[in-house]
Amino acid sequence: MQVLLGRRATVDVAVAVAVFLVSGSWILAVTHTATAFFLAAVGAGLAVLGNAAASIFNRRPPQTTAADRVTLLRAVLVACCAATTVPALFIGAAPGMQVVVLGGAAFVLDAVDGAVARMLACASPAGGRLDVQTDASLVLVLSCAAVPVVGPWVLVIGLMWYAFVAAGWFRPQLKRALPVKRTRKVIGAFQPLALLLALTPGFPGGVGTAAVALALMALVASFGKDVVELEQSHHKWTGRHAGAELVK
Numbered sequence: 001m002q003v004l005l006g007r008r009a010t011v012d013v014a015v016a017v018a019v020f021l022v023s024g025s026w027i028l029a030v031t032h033t034a035t036a037f038f039l040a041a042v043g044a045g046l047a048v049l050g051n052a053a054a055s056i057f058n059r060r061p062p063q064t065t066a067a068d069r070v071t072l073l074r075a076v077l078v079a080c081c082a083a084t085t086v087p088a089l090f091i092g093a094a095p096g097m098q099v100v101v102l103g104g105a106a107f108v109l110d111a112v113d114g115a116v117a118r119m120l121a122c123a124s125p126a127g128g129r130l131d132v133q134t135d136a137s138l139v140l141v142l143s144c145a146a147v148p149v150v151g152p153w154v155l156v157i158g159l160m161w162y163a164f165v166a167a168g169w170f171r172p173q174l175k176r177a178l179p180v181k182r183t184r185k186v187i188g189a190f191q192p193l194a195l196l197l198a199l200t201p202g203f204p205g206g207v208g209t210a211a212v213a214l215a216l217m218a219l220v221a222s223f224g225k226d227v228v229e230l231e232q233s234h235h236k237w238t239g240r241h242a243g244a245e246l247v248k
Helices: 002-030 035-057 066-091 097-119 125-150 152-170 182-199 205-247
Strands: none
Touching (some): 002 035, 035 125, 066 125, 097 125, 097 182, 125 182, 125 205, 152 182, 152 205, 182 205
């Protein structure tokens, strides 16, 4: 049974990679991407899918659900978005409407994989991690795409989740699970929305920049609150543990 599950996961990942290679190459060809940028663009997209694949293959046993397949479709869209963004970054220009369409589709689908997981009773912590990693990839790609439009400071939005994960390597208490809060979900959803608005051609530049700045402030406040909450819960737990040891 585990072998069959592993094979299905491998097939799902392979299909996602194949779909990206075909669709991403077509998009790059239609947008007349220079040959010099083509490999870098495809490499950026494969990096996105490689991150998703690693999340799946790190499961024991490796397996995918219907909700995971929706998330993999989102990862393909993010990968195409990344591939489209790279050539624009090389020439220092806004990536155009194609990034908004691809990123917007990935953003909208974020509500679908969760609904599928609940409908088919296949929700799991592993699926949640894949979803969060795909969200983070989308925000990072959109942040990179927004650099020519907003400025390099927008990269802070895309890199903050990765900085939080990296901090967990040195402060294990930051890896503890946090209670689900609607505020955190709203702030998380506002990040890609603000970036998509700023990237939309014809959208007022001042309004788009203000939305991204507001998104950054909200994100800093949210992560800051989470860090404080995790540190406080760690100190409370260690205090109770020490007291229990003294009683023994």
